Amino acid sequence: MKEMLEKIRASALEALNEENADLEAIRIRFLGKKGELTAVLRGMGALSAEERPIIGQLANEVRAEIEKAIAERSSAAAEKKLAEKLLSEKIDVTMPAKAEIGHIHPLTLISRELEDIFVGMGFSIVEGPEVELDYYNFQALNIPENHPARDTQDTFYITDKILLRSQTSPVQARTMEVQKPPIRIISPGRVYRSDAVDATHSPLFHQLEGLVIDKNITMGDLKGVLEIFAKETFGEDTRIRFRPHHFPFTEPSAEVDVSCFACGGNGCRMCKGEGWIEILGAGMVHPNVLRNCGIDPDVYSGFAFGFGIERIAMLKYHIDDMRLLYENDVRFLSQF
Ligand code: PHE
Secondary structure (H helix, E strand, C coil): CHHHHHHHHHHHHHHHHCCCCCHHHHHHHHHCCCCHHHHHHHHHHHCCCCHHHHHHHHHHHHHHHHHHHHHHHHHHHHHHHHHHHHHHCCCCCCCCCCCCCCCCCHHHHHHHHHHHHHHHCCCEECCCCCEEEHHHHCHHHCCCCCCHHHCCCCCCECCCCEEECCCCHHHHHHHHHHCCCCEEEEEEEEEECCCCCECCECCEEEEEEEEEEECCCCHHHHHHHHHHHHHHHHCCCCCEEEEEEEECCEEEEEEEEEECCCCCCCCCCCCCCCCEEEEEEEEEECHHHHHHCCCCCCCCEEEEEEEEHHHHHHHHHCCCCCCHHHHCCHHHHCCC
8 A cells, every 4th residue: 555655646646747737627536535545545544553653644645645646736737828928918118109190270370370479579378268258248338238249139148147158358358457558468268159169160169369458559550460370371462451340348440451361362262252261250349448448548558369270270371160179180280
């Protein structure tokens, strides 16, 4: 029996030494209920009383040795597996990145260009709240209580007195309240109007408005600034023209056209045969607005203008549907 036990020990250790040893199969084969060691132990009853403890002790030794060998083999296998996993999942941080370079959104691009043009003329950029008081959006700007622009169909009201600004002009009122002339600012930003979405309308769009207040500011200054803006935006040959208009916050007021930069003014599809394209509203700041904001209209005068940034982007980049600017289709965006 002693020999049998030694043989079991030797063959178990040998099996465990094999490269791809199946540890569970080895355990069952040698230590399992029907295993070889168990079979030997069953025969112990036939041994003499002297032999029994000796063989019993040896059998225990063999069992312990095989168990220990299996445990060692098993943890070695786990370690090896982990090492292989770590190796195969290793990331080479020195590899060049394959990330695609993004594009600047056309609205961002045009906003930066426009801001640069006005900063170049000495304007500073001022921002204001999009959730605005009725007072700054309307009242301070000489838009009376019953003016159609206040209609809830055009303006998103939050309460009676609070709304989503429908223009960036409230930033100008806020600036005049706290800053004494000379004032030379532009206010770009998001504005909201209750318009249905179509090729030229969106309930959220962007405006850029300008304001200059000082002594002896005239409509000639307004014209000079807008001429530079038009030439830098649409090309050196661009001309502008003023048409009489009405805004509550300016007097006199004008709508301003640029000569069609596609046909040079002869008339084409772009300008619908007109030779001119309307791009902005402007005028001399109404004395009531100056007074509302604490500026003496007998001492100071100024001009203001405002336009939609989307409209400028669409004209300049020949985009025929405003929705393209909001849909984030990569095929569209990657062209910029
Ligand atoms: N706030 C006007 C608008 O939204 C634009 C404008 C600004 C017109 C300043 C005149 C002077 O239509």
